[in-house]
Amino acid sequence: MERVDAVIIGAGLNGLTAAARLSGAGLSVLIVERSGHVGGGAAHAELAPGYSAPPIGFSHGYVSPELIREFDLGRAGLQLIRREGGISLFDEGTHVANYANENVMRREIARHSRRDADAWPRFVRDMKRQAELIRRSLLEKQEDPAEWSLSAIKQMMSRTKTVMGMDPEELYELTRFWSLSLNDLLESYFESPQVRAHLAAPALIGRALGPFDPTGAALLPAQWMTGSTGGAPWRMSPKGGTQALADCLGKIVRDRGGDIRFDAEVTDIKMLDKKAAGVILADGEEIDAGIVLSDLDIKRSFLSLFQWSGLPDGFARDVANVRMEGIVARINFALDGMPEIQGVARDNPALSGGLMIGGGLQPMERAYEDWLDQRPPTAPLLEVSIPTLEDPSLAPEGGHIFAVSVQYVPTELHDGVWSSARRDALMQTVKEMISRHVPELEKHIVADELRLPSDIEDQAGYTRGDPFLGQMSLDQMFFNRPVPGFSGYESPIKNFFVCSASSHPAGLTLGAAGANAAQSILGSVKGRRS
């Protein structure tokens, strides 16, 4: 029987960063992965011969500079591509684009409203200030203030100090950001509804919220964590997609002496004296381990790997109550060429940030209401990223990929199931919506694929297909994540930790939850040893 210091369930990005950190500290680490490859939800698959796209994960994500530096990913061969821009297309043939240069951005906004162009610097200032607050909390472990541990009190004190040190104006700003709806917040800067829709849409993707719902503004500054020199923010994404990041991390784990075992599905946690002591695989094999980390979402971690009777009183219920919502369907199109996009010049640098098609705030709200009523979407919000523009290696020569996130797709329908006719209808709706701005789209399609939230649950194991493994609403963030009373990464089961995006900081930055979990484990192990 095998014995390791730490066994990690799942080779997703967070499982990999946790493994890399733990093996870097000298622990013997084994990752057990159900599928045959690393990456989990971030993994790519072949969409058509030569076309590589993530069928489930977003084709972009925030890779924090801290992660790159810690694992020296730049020298390990990972290349990063800066994706600027993003263009919102509207039905009147107009658009709003993002530019990284302040003057160009202000000129772009001035096309819609001169006044809004002047409001832009004020908006940038407020976004950057709030983003800095979020960024600071991202990489630190979240201490539960109810625990009254020394470190929790310290963190509370430092936060209180930050808040107490603010002048009333700043405090008012903070409350505004955490309580207003996207539209309300944006209305305090911009008069043009198109500019507002353009800025709101990216913050909605993946979230079970409409643009007019309170608290929606909270995640708007998250996009500004990469920084900005006065223009719109950008994202860094790995060349070769998230798969390349996963491969690179996998190599680092192995270089540091860690091991990854594929085609091995964990069905149970081995318990000894009410403590986690290893895992049991589907074929009955047992692997003993000092600690067990789960890169599964919080529901799967506890509700499917444990006997419920073994969990503390009420804990199973708390976990069951965590809100996980499938709201995004994923569609990938393989194209044999780059079709013309109406009103957008081919050399426009903003194209590399993708297209946003939602038709304005009112249509987005209607799409959200349809989602609440569990109706099949008729005009969803589409985020179309075109990763091949900056990274042609993902497609055969001349080919392109349109990777579409379809926002406001219900997991279940009010009047039946997602039959194949319904799936076809959704595919057709999306094609028509894009074709309104890209008339030649259908001529260029050589392959397509659709993943509904339920498909995402089946394939990646995200409960209800929630891309964030737990909705990122204020009640499920920071020390309330994953569940109140059990913040950070430790769980009521001794030696069992959740290192997936269900934990802080969720999907805000790739791989941070895993790295943070490993850090807090190493801290407590050292504490125990000394």
Place this chain on the structure above:
Amino acid sequence: MTDRQDDQALADAAIDVSRDSPLNGAGVAPDPAWFEQSVVEEPFSRHVLTTPLHLDVAAESRTNRWVDWSGYTVADVYTSVDQEYDALRTRAALSDISPLIKYRVSGREAVPFLNRLLTRSVETLNIDRAARAILCAGDGNIITQGMLFRLAEEEFRLVVRSSHLDWLEQSAIGFDVRVEDVSGTIAGLSLAGPAAAKVLAAAGMEKPEALSKGEARWEQLGGMPTYVSRTGMMGGTEYELWTDPSDASVLWRRLLDAGRTQGIRPVGAAARDVARLENGVALEGVDYQSALTAFDSADTRTPYDLSLGGLVDLERTVFNGQKSLSRVADRGSASVLVGLELALAEGAPIGPVCMEESRVGQVKSHAWSPSLQCVVALAVIEASALGASDGFTVETAGSSRQPVKLAKRPFLRFS
């Protein structure tokens, strides 16, 4: 669609003069959105955002050195900074200041509105006079500074360096007042230097020397209606000429011709900045950040921090930032902008300002002053360190310390 084509046709016709310009090449249409911002702009299509004087300015440029000013491309250096500086201080200098932001504020309640916005009352400002204007946020920090011209009883023009239409319109809510951005409809020329009055007289203005500081009047220069004001921020004799964009180019050439015997030169932004520093004027975005856009609020300044307390009248009806400013007036500023003279060579590196062993401030902008033969600098210094009048040093090359002298602003005075 047809409307848009008509607009385009009009715009093309209006600027057809430049179609054969060497800048554009044969058959290449000039930039369609030339200064006039009302023309429908194609997305991401503008090559160079130019002022109405661009072609004339480009014809004078021998160095191809340009800078961005509020998004416009203007000349940084025409021939050499020193030559241009000499012209500015000893003869006459002509510059393009069209990128300045101009707001027209008009209406029955224009006076109460401006009283609310500015740190001092505008009631006493006479028609055809200009006054320095400071606009503060609620916390007393400066949003922007500029000149306020009174054009008529209920009509004002506010000329500032950064664009704040959004904030001005919000502030105007509840006032019977109209705020318009008229930047694109007014071109600006600056004529400075001891011979400036002579040049103006030669160009057709009657008794330009009779215009006192801060005064302005309408003139016909070669048949072109021009609003001439005795304003500027470089010190010495300065005139600013405000005119229709379509006249600007002719006016520019007229002034250059009229000044030929006086040794006039076109002067770029670099030499103007040296003169601005010699005059001790703090610049928004350089020496301090606007209260509306500063990421770090420590970079913002109140009028008192800039020694502009004289422009704040606390004893009157409510205005923006009044409460906070009276608190600052009582307690004094936490940090103050001061002038420093450094006996360094031109181009020497300049680090933080120190007092004994501790760092007490930071140099914000500095330049070699040819007139004073030393480096003049504006620095922000902790007020607590200012009890002493000497003993300050700056870190310079090789981490050596160089003593610096606190200097009264303006560094350079003109009779």
